Amino acid sequence: MEAEKTTDRTVLEIKGLNKSFGNNHVLKGFYLKLNKGENLVIMGKSGSGKSVMIKCLVGLLALDSGAIIIKDKNITTLSQEALDILRTEIGFLFQGSALYDSMTVRENIEFPLRKHKKKLGIIESTETLVLEALESVGLADAIDLMPSELSGGMKRRVALARALILKPKIMLYDEPTTGLDPITAKEIIQLMRNIQKKYKTSSLIITHDVDCARVISNRIILLIDGTNYIEGTFDELSNSEDPKVKAFFK
Amino acid sequence: MISISIVREIGPEIISLICAGRIGSGIGAELGSMKVTEQIDAMEVSGTNPFNYLVVTRILATILMLPLLIIVGDALALIGSAIIENLKGGVSFVLYFNKVFDALHYNDIIPAITKSFFFGFTIGLVGCYKGYTCKKGTVGVGLASNTSVVYASLLLFVIDFIAVFVNDVLF
Numbered sequence: 001m002e003a004e005k006t007t008d009r010t011v012l013e014i015k016g017l018n019k020s021f022g023n024n025h026v027l028k029g030f031y032l033k034l035n036k037g038e039n040l041v042i043m044g045k046s047g048s049g050k051s052v053m054i055k056c057l058v059g060l061l062a063l064d065s066g067a068i069i070i071k072d073k074n075i076t077t078l079s080q081e082a083l084d085i086l087r088t089e090i091g092f093l094f095q096g097s098a099l100y101d102s103m104t105v106r107e108n109i110e111f112p113l114r115k116h117k118k119k120l121g122i123i124e125s126t127e128t129l130v131l132e133a134l135e136s137v138g139l140a141d142a143i144d145l146m147p148s149e150l151s152g153g154m155k156r157r158v159a160l161a162r163a164l165i166l167k168p169k170i171m172l173y174d175e176p177t178t179g180l181d182p183i184t185a186k187e188i189i190q191l192m193r194n195i196q197k198k199y200k201t202s203s204l205i206i207t208h209d210v211d212c213a214r215v216i217s218n219r220i221i222l223l224i225d226g227t228n229y230i231e232g233t234f235d236e237l238s239n240s241e242d243p244k245v246k247a248f249f250k
Numbered sequence: 251m252i253s254i255s256i257v258r259e260i261g262p263e264i265i266s267l268i269c270a271g272r273i274g275s276g277i278g279a280e281l282g283s284m285k286v287t288e289q290i291d292a293m294e295v296s297g298t299n300p301f302n303y304l305v306v307t308r309i310l311a312t313i314l315m316l317p318l319l320i321i322v323g324d325a326l327a328l329i330g331s332a333i334i335e336n337l338k339g340g341v342s343f344v345l346y347f348n349k350v351f352d353a354l355h356y357n358d359i360i361p362a363i364t365k366s367f368f369f370g371f372t373i374g375l376v377g378c379y380k381g382y383t384c385k386k387g388t389v390g391v392g393l394a395s396n397t398s399v400v401y402a403s404l405l406l407f408v409i410d411f412i413a414v415f416v417n418d419v420l421f
Contacts, residue, residue, distance in 0.1 A: 058295050084297035098292035100284075112296040162296075 009035045011170055011202045012057075017066035019052055026052045028226040029066075032204075034170070039196065039203045041213045043248055044223035050206045051095070053223070054174050057204075058092055059083055070170070088116050091163030091201070095175040097155040099147040099162070106143045109133055109162045116166060133161040136198065137191060153184035157191065164195065171195070173205040177212050189215050210249055214238075222248065252331050253350040254358055261324040262362050263410055266369040269316060270402035274377040277308055278398030281381025282391040290382070305382060309374035316370030317363050357421040365413040369406055376402040 012034040019027040026049040034040050044050050055061040057068055059075055068075045073086060099108050109130045117126070134140045137157040147155060156176065163171065176192065177185035189212050196203060207213060213220055214234050222229040222237065222245060230237065230245055238249040281304060284290050293300040328350060335341040377398045384394040 055291075060291050060294060080299075084299070087295055087297040090295070092292070092295045094288050094292055096288055098288040100289050100292070101287070102280075111293075111298070115296075115298050162292075 011036050011071060012204065013067075013069045014053070014057070015067040015069070017053065017056060017068070018064045019049070019056060019061065020064055026226050027056075030223065030226065030228060032221055032228070034202050034204050036202055037196075037200065039205060039216050039218045041205045041207060041217040041220045042223055043208055043213060043220055045208065045248075048223050049226045050223055051174060054092075054172055054204070054206055057172065058087065058090060084115075085119070088112070088120060088166045089169050091166070091168035091171045093156070093159055093163050093171070093173045093176055095178055097147075097152075097159040099150075099155055099159055101147045103147075104143075105134070105139070105145050105147070105150070105158050106130055108147070108158060109165050112162065112166050120166065122166075129165060133165045134158075136164060136195065137161045153180055153187065156180065156184075156188055160188075160191065160195070164199065167199060169201060171201045171203040173203060173207070175207055175209075176205065177207065177209045182211075185209065185212070192216060208248070251353075253328060253353050256327045256331070257324050257354060257358050258362050259410075261327055262320050262366050262369065263406065265320050265323040266316065266366065266373065266406050267403055269312075269319065269369075270373050270376075270406060271399050273312060274373045274398040274402040275395040277374065277377030278381040278384075279391055279395040281305075281378060282384035282394035283381075285382065285384045286387050286391060301382075305378040308378055309371060312370040312374030312377075313367055314370070316373065317366040320363070320366045357417075361413060361417045361421070365409065368409050368413070372405045372409060373402050376405065 010033050012032075014030060014032045017027050017030040018025070030049070030053060032040065032042075042050050042053070052061060056063050057070075057075075063076060070086060071089065073082070075083060075086065078086065099105075100111065103111070110126055113122070113126055113129065116122075122129070130143070131140060134143060137160050139154060139157050139161065142150065142154060142158065147158070150158065171192075173192065176188055180188060192203065192205075193216060195201060203216075205212070205216060217234050219231065220234060220237050221231045224244060230240070230242065232240075237245055240246060240249075281290075284304070290300045290304070293303060328347075332341075332343055332346045332350075335346050336343060380394040380398040380401070384390045386393070
C-alpha cells in the first residue's frame with residue numbers, strides 16, 4: 001500500500017485528475033486540497049465534471065490518471081477491503097438522497113453499521129446510534145416510516161443521518177440543496193453547519209446554489225471545462241470582474 | 251406417460267418459464283431501479299459490497315428455491331390429473347398413483363431436479379446481470395426487466411436441450 005504524506009492540515013488531496021468517457025474529456029488535470037475543518041465548495045455549471053470528480057473521489061469511478069489521497073492513503077492503490085474501511089471515514093450525501101426504498105428509515109440508517117460496527121469497535125447500541133443520528137437532523141419521529149412516505153427535504157435529512165451514523169471525518173455533499181424549496185434548502189444548509197460543529201467534519205460540497213456557497217464556504221473552486229478555473233473566498237469570487245466568474249454570482 | 255412427461259419436462263420447464271417471467275423480471279426491475287436511483291452506489295460508498303449483498307443472495311435464493319417449487323408444482327399437477335381421471339374416467343386415486351409410481355424411476359426424477367438447479371441459477375443470474383448493469387434511467391429499468399425475461403426464457407430452452415442430451419448419454 002502506497003502512503004503519500006500530505007500536510008497535517010490536509011485530509012484529502014486530488015492531484016492531476018483526468019477522466020474521460022470515450023472522446024469526452026470530462027476532467028483535465030483537476031486538483032484540490034481539503035484542509036481539516038474546512039468547507040470547500042466546488043462550483044461549476046451542469047456537465048462540468050463535478051459529480052464525476054466526487055464519484056472518482058470515493059472510488060465509484062476509476063481514474064484515467066492522477067492520484068486521490070485521503071488521510072495519507074492513495075485510494076487508487078488500496079485493496080477493496082482497505083478502501084471499504086477508508087470509506088467508513090467518509091460520509092456521502094447523494095443528490096437524489098439514494099435511500100434504500102425497500103427499507104424503513106431505521107433500517108436505512110442502521111445499514112452502514114451492520115458491517116462496520118464490530119470492526120470499528122463501536123460499543124453503543126444500534127438503537128442509540130440511530131436515534132442520535134436522527135435527532136441530529138430533527139427527524140426522530142420518522143424512524144419507522146418508509147422513504148416513500150417522506151418529503152424531499154425529509155429524505156435529504158435521513159440521507160444525511162445515514163451518512164453520519166459512522167461519525168465520518170470527511171463529508172462529501174453532491175448538490176445538497178438541488179430540488180428543494182428555498183426554505184427547506186436553508187434548513188439543510190443550517191443542518192450542514194450544525195453537523196460540522198458537532199462532528200468536526202471537513203466538507204467538500206458540490207453545488208451551483210450561490211446562497212449555499214455564500215453561507216457555508218470557506219473557499220470556493222470554480223470548475224469550468226474540467227479544469228480549475230479560479231479559486232478564492234466567496235467575497236473574492238463574487239467581486240471578480242471575470243465574465244465567466246460573474247456569470248455564476250449574478 | 252402423464253407422470254413421466256410432468257416430472258421430466260412439463261413441470262420443470264413450465265414452472266421455470268413462469269418464474270423467469272415473475273422472478274427474473276422482478277429482480278431485473280428491482281436492481282435496475284436501485285442502480286438508476288444510486289442506491290447501489292450508496293451501498294458501495296457505505297463500505298458494503300453490493301455484489302455480495304444484492305446479487306449473490308438472489309442467485310442463491312433462486313438456485314435453492316426453484317427446485318422446491320418444481321417439486322411442489324409436479325405434485326400438484328399429478329394430483330390435478332388424478333382428480334380429472336377420477337371424475338372423467340372413473341379411475342380410482344389408489345390405482346392412479348400406483349400407476350404413477352410404477353412408471354417413475356430415479357432416472358426420471360434426478361435429472362429433472364438437477365436441471366432445475368441450473369434453471370434457478372439462470373433466472374437469478376440473468377435478472378441480476380440485467381438489473382445491475384441497467385442504464386438510461388427509467389427506460390433502462392423497463393428494458394432490464396423485459397430483457398431479463400426474454401434472455402432467461404431462451405436460456406432455459408437451451409439448458410433443457412443440453413440436459414436432455416446429457417440425460418440420453420448418461421441414462
